[in-house]
Amino acid sequence: MSNVIIAETKNGQLHPSTAELVTAANSLGGGITIVIPATSDSASATASSIMGVDKVITVIADCFSSYDASSWAAAIDAVAPAGNLILTASNDSKDLGARIAARRGMPIVQNVISINNGELTSPVYSGKALVTVSLNGNAVVTIRANTFAAADEGGSAVSSVVNQSADVGCAVREMIAKANARLDVSEANIIISGGRGMGGPENFAQLESIADVLGAAVGASRAAVDAWDGIGHGMQVGQTGKTVNPNLYIAVGISGAIQHLAGMRSSKYIVAINKDAEAPIFQHADYGIVATWEEVLPSLKAELESLLN
Amino acid sequence: MPNIVVLVKRVPDTNAKITVSGGSLDLAAVKFVTSPFDEYAIETALRHKEANGGTVTALTLGNDACDKVLKDAKALGVDNLVRLWSEGWENLDSNGVQSALASAISDLGSEVVYCGKAAADSNAGSTGPGVAERLGWASVSNASTVSFEEAGVEAMIPSSSGQARVGLNFPCVVSLDKGEMEPRRPNVRGIMMAKRAVVEVISADAPTPTVNVIRYSPPAEKPPGKTYEGAGNVSSVVQALRNEAGVI
Known part of the structure; x- marks a missing residue:
């Protein structure tokens, strides 16, 4: 079995949640590839150093300068190997995961908080119940941040860079900065x-x-x-x-x-x-x-x- | 003039108590309603029609119990009601649901689809972007306001630095967050029309599920916390956050 993590970056740096996704991938079992959608190769070294990662692929494309569901899904799909796809359960990654899942004809399991013996558990009904599912084939899985421990450093995965292009589906007309710099x-x-x-x-x-x-x-x-x-x-x-x-x-x-x-x-x-x-x-x-x-x-x-x- | 589809889902009232027993959900005593974010999708679809003409079709996937949410949409001003269902669809996974919806939307000849950003039961948020991908359409999720143009829409969506104003050409899928708009309430005439409304039932192909529910369980119980009477105990709480919890 193969697990492919689609990582997030922020200001060119690998998002810290990536190391949590590695732990989640480890509990599914099998090899781990991290795919980093980015506009430059600035996050790959951090990804390569996460323990347990076999391979890092940085996908460089113009469309990755701002989030657009359709172009991101197309560009990542062209590069990401087959297998389970694992993303963090943020707004954008949940959306992206759903698009890539549909593109590959795979199901998606969102907001996973634990993985045991191949069974995935997510909160449903506003957290009033948990649902546990099994996978009969590959799936896209999004993982709630802060629920899996981060994998240690000390790895040395092979890293490569691929250039890709894709047509953008939604055009940004204006970026409106937050009224204040306060954290979301x-x-x-x-x-x-x-x-x-x-x-x-x-x-x-x-x-x-x-x-x-x-x-x-x-x-x-x-x-x-x-x-x-x-x-x-x-x-x-x-x-x-x-x-x-x-x-x-x-x-x-x-x-x-x-x-x-x-x-x-x-x-x-x-x-x-x-x-x-x-x-x-x-x-x-x-x-x-x-x-x-x-x-x-x-x-x-x-x-x-x-x-x- | 735009052929508008709005996706609606029947879910337990968010106030309802959800009972889990023996690994299953017991929803017998629960009141079901339209998923809250879908109300913003319906409102946006109706405003789109009011601005640019066209028709609004409310589409749901489910058994005949789901006619109620379609009729509730009719009472608000939706034109057509379509329910998508086949025997054996009780346990479809996201792949099945999206395949069936995409095929129905394609048959309806729609060019713009509105839906809620996530259903209140699953909180997944997969349907809008998943359906868009299957149709090969553009999509945005979590839109707070939408304005309507001749050949597309403009939406405000959250971005890492604040908000982004984005433009999409038809065909496209837009999932709605709560935003600033207040969904309308049905009037008496709407409720009377809804009573007489006919739900068209259609079917489609859907792949066999590969994600299967094994069990439901209640959320983990937290150990009871400590409650202090009076503001004089602030110091004790701050010390506990540092020394017991280790979070500050």
């Missing part, structure tokens, strides 16, 4: 989120100042996003927002509606701050503080500053 919730290891209990959008400044201390992203519940213009949908965590999987999720003034839990329940550690001791969020929290945010946030910021600065 889907990229963050630590997230601090506010809900309706924050009282108003102006009070999110307090969450932002704590986020700055932690290097965290600021999220919000749907109730907050819907109620207040200043809180954008890009910040929304939950059923109709983003699904996140950080090491630490701090929920402030969020009651813990089932739709919010859908987006964050798989976080490694959850801290809940709420004045209502009966709020359902406390049932899912590793650490809860029953108090108003007005009381908690200033001392939380001070404690974190003295610990981290």
